[in-house]
Amino acid sequence: MKDVAQRAGVSPKTVSNVINGVVFVRDETRERVLAALTELDYVPNLSARGLRNGRSGVIALALPDLATAYSAETAAAFVELAHERGWGVQIEQTGAEPHREAELISRARAHLVDGLVLNPVRLAESAIVTGGQLPPVVLIGEVQQDLVDSVSVDSVAAARDMTAALIARGHRRILALGTVRADFDTASARSRTEGYRQALAAAGLPHDPVLEVGVPWTPGDAAAAMRAHLARHGAPDAIFAFTDSMALGALSELWRAGLAVPADVAVAGFDDVVEGRFASPPLSTVSFDRRAFAATALELLERRILDRDAPRERRVVPHALAFRASTGD
């Protein structure tokens, strides 16, 4: 900046004023500075700016597992919308480990990022509970917590609705894929299991533990679990996988077993990822507006960054059921 100032024959501060659009700059001066700016191909040092005014213009987005289609779509929405607000997005993977979550919060406090959008997996162990100085944080997903803002879909209602829809289509033995298991006990799994059970109860259907298949939320684990289930218990009427990703794994295994979807078994998922839309057959699923979700989270985060003491907010984004061929629609 010093060089630019010298070239334009003004002080560094005047250059700063031009860059930041301060009003009291004579047109002639401004033009001289702008010329020098482009001639020297000046680029501001954001570390310095960040140091000076306490903002880096970067937020962090932390997801449990980046390697999934769901993460990809979520990240894309956040990056695009954050960019509109002039923010960069630093992306992080927590691997569902609380210590990684805590680490990220430290990083945020390290002023490298102005705020943090965090998708925690377990509540009790979550780093958030450790009071202390919290940077601006917005939680996304099922984990709710008293100290910070959050955005979520009503997973209980969504799972209940989808299960009810399967029941309405005449299915009785509905396998839930991805329910809570001792070694895989997440808030999302709990909500969706809860919704599933509520729908069964409401319809007066028996609750069969065999139909609750606890399994890590990956297509591979889902496929393996389905294979074991089919061998031991035969085919259910329908499968409600708690993520599209697991539903795809289930579809693959059904194909392998020579079972037709939806003729022999109906299948539904959760998330509405693109790959589900183009599955064979296309997957019925719980859908929600990813952009609206991200926009809400960013809105809360910005509010929190501007005012640390703003009242805590908990927003719920509406969901909808998308019925496609995998349930015979």
Place this chain on the structure above:
Amino acid sequence: MKDVAQRAGVSPKTVSNVINGVVFVRDETRERVLAALTELDYVPNLSARGLRNGRSGVIALALPDLATAYSAETAAAFVELAHERGWGVQIEQTGAEPHREAELISRARAHLVDGLVLNPVRLAESAIVTGGQLPPVVLIGEVQQDLVDSVSVDSVAAARDMTAALIARGHRRILALGTVRADFDTASARSRTEGYRQALAAAGLPHDPVLEVGVPWTPGDAAAAMRAHLARHGAPDAIFAFTDSMALGALSELWRAGLAVPADVAVAGFDDVVEGRFASPPLSTVSFDRRAFAATALELLERRILDRDAPRERRVVPHALAFRASTGD
């Protein structure tokens, strides 16, 4: 830091020395400082550190479209490996637009990121060609260019190998999905189209323009194109989609048309994404080690960051063909 120093009864610089593991610190002093550090819950200001020593410890990863399974797996590999090197990853979406690429290079020069891993889409228009002051950049993907380091898979060979494998399985009319089109002319599309043609020529098979379907690389576009093709020209013997994502779209459309895979039409993809592994039927594809790919890119980037004048390198990561049920394997 000043507070910590005061509490420990030393100067700020000594605190800094303790934090950075400088040798000449008496054990007793170190302990006092460490105690003060934890008592005050000190977190270093990374903007200040970045300003002082010219490194932010963050790199940028720029991909054309974040909302794909391929991007997700790529990003996950980069984030994980970068984290091992102590780097954060800022993620960006270029939308295949050269001006976004140029913008990112500016950002890199703005010292918010120490380097940039860029997946450009078109060569001629790419921002890289505008000489000027370049920050440390590593290109990934097919776009090759003289000024900067790059890592890629040999797409021509890979496409040739896969096409040859389809020919070896007795297929003659092999549809290539995602070939170059006037309004969608990318380096990757060129390489793969080239490899496809080479294999046909090597086998003495005729080159039928009808079988080269130019289409944007998304499952939706692929499905639509397949539908049109099936209606007009009937089913080919096999389909070689230039991404798994398009292959999934094609599978979906074949399912819709009542065509059996692989009995009626064989299908192969490119990328080996998880969703392809669990497609119905599982997708044959061109596979490569994503982690090794990312590791190579990061290695080149680090080298470049440490030495701007290091000789330019162009690395090729090996690929392999994975044959699964979609080609009858």
Place this chain on the structure above:
DNA sequence: ACGCACCATTACAACGATGTAATGGTGGAC
């Protein structure tokens, strides 16, 4: 007892941008 070497610590400046307060310069009113 003196000086020297060596280790531990400190004072100071600098990284680059920007807020604050002060300065310089111009035009108008009386």
Place this chain on the structure above:
DNA sequence: GTCCACCATTACATCGTTGTAATGGTGCGT
């Protein structure tokens, strides 16, 4: 002609950290 108001610009300090050079203190050899 003088003074004031007001606009444009500048000098200086500051954000938090760390490299450099200087300082202080201890123990050893002679």
